[in-house]
Amino acid sequence: AQKVTQAQTEISVVEKEDVTLDCVYETRDTTYYLFWYKQPPSGELVFLIRRNSFDEQNEISGRYSWNFQKSTSSFNFTITASQVVDSAVYFCALFNAGNMLTFGGGTRLMVKP
Amino acid sequence: KAGVTQTPRYLIKTRGQQVTLSCSPISGHRSVSWYQQTPGQGLQFLFEYFSETQRNKGNFPGRFSGRQFSNSRSEMNVSTLELGDSALYLCASSPSLAGGPSTYNEQFFGPGTRLTVL
Numbered sequence: 667a668q669k670v671t672q673a674q675t676e677i678s679v680v681e682k683e684d685v686t687l688d689c690v691y692e693t694r695d696t697t698y699y700l701f702w703y704k705q706p707p708s709g710e711l712v713f714l715i716r717r718n719s720f721d722e723q724n725e726i727s728g729r730y731s732w733n734f735q736k737s738t739s740s741f742n743f744t745i746t747a748s749q750v751v752d753s754a755v756y757f758c759a760l761f762n763a764g765n766m767l768t769f770g771g772g773t774r775l776m777v778k779p
Numbered sequence: 780k781a782g783v784t785q786t787p788r789y790l791i792k793t794r795g796q797q798v799t800l801s802c803s804p805i806s807g808h809r810s811v812s813w814y815q816q817t818p819g820q821g822l823q824f825l826f827e828y829f830s831e832t833q834r835n836k837g838n839f840p841g842r843f844s845g846r847q848f849s850n851s852r853s854e855m856n857v858s859t860l861e862l863g864d865s866a867l868y869l870c871a872s873s874p875s876l877a878g879g880p881s882t883y884n885e886q887f888f889g890p891g892t893r894l895t896v897l
Contacts, residue, residue: 703888709867711888757822766812766835767871767886769822 668693670760672770679748680778687743687773689758695719699761700734700741705772706754714756717741748777781806783872783889791895797858800892804851804872810834811853812886813845816867825868828853860896867891 669692679685691700702714715725717734725732729746745752758770784803792798804811812835813825824837828847845855851872857864871886 708890709869709893710890711869711871713885713887716885759822766824766827766837767814767822768824769814771821 668695668698668760668762668768670758670768670770672756672758672773674773675771676774676776678776678778681750682747683777684744684746685748685775685777687745687756687758687775689741689743689770691739691741691758691760693760693762695762697762701757701759701761701767702732702741702743703757703759704754705757711757714743745775748775750777750779753777783870783887785868785870785889785892787892788890789893789895791897792860793897794860794862796860797856798860798894799854799856800868800870800894802853802855802870802872802889804853804870805887808872808874808887809851810873811847811851812871812873813853813855814869814871815839816869816891817863817865822869825855857894862896865894865896867893 671690673688698719700717704712704714715732722734722736731744733742753776755772755774757772759767761767786801802811810829812827814822815825816822825839826833826845827835831847842858847853869891870889873886
């Protein structure tokens with residue numbers, strides 16, 4: 667069975683602060699994919715990034731960066747210089763066999779002006 | 780290309796009733812997955828349909844069912860509604876190209892249907 671844990675249920679920061687959202691996963695599969703999604707108040711899940719289990723390169727996209735460490739089964743997400751528009755719930759998810767996503771519990775990020 | 784659409788967006792029902800939710804996938808996508816999101820249980824996989832067949836199922840009671848039509852549109856049905864069925868129901872479509880069980884298929888999510896059971 668697979669499991670995704672996001673230990674931080676809620677984080678509050680002041681605008682322009684950097685913030686890191688943690689994600690730890692469990693799976694017995696050797697081939698899998700990891701995702702981050704953003705869910706604004708409207709409810710729709712917005713895809714942010716996908717990583718496969720064979721690619722441990724970190725990635726940076728604008729103010730967003732991701733740190734994938736297979737040795738610790740972690741896939742952490744950092745927002746640099748946070749903005750109020752970053753306020754949302756962020757989900758880490760694991761995809762493996764069965765065309766099914768297993769989601770973490772989500773981290774609610776509140777960025778205050 | 781139009782995204783995934785879900786209807787209705789909001790629904791209010793009473794306990795014991797049944798409800799049908801609809802999902803229209805992105806054109807050309809053959810796989811439709813359904814997820815339930817509640818404050819207590821988070822986001823949980825319900826089932827996936829591919830070419831009109833249920834291909835994968837999550838851990839939900841038989842009151843939750845679904846189907847897929849030849850045009851890939853999907854419906855999910857919940858019978859004998861309970862208060863705990865109040866949730867946001869999300870639908871996701873993917874191209875689901877040929878491949879083994881570990882073949883990655885990106886999922887595109889719709890806006891969801893918010894169901895309230897009174």
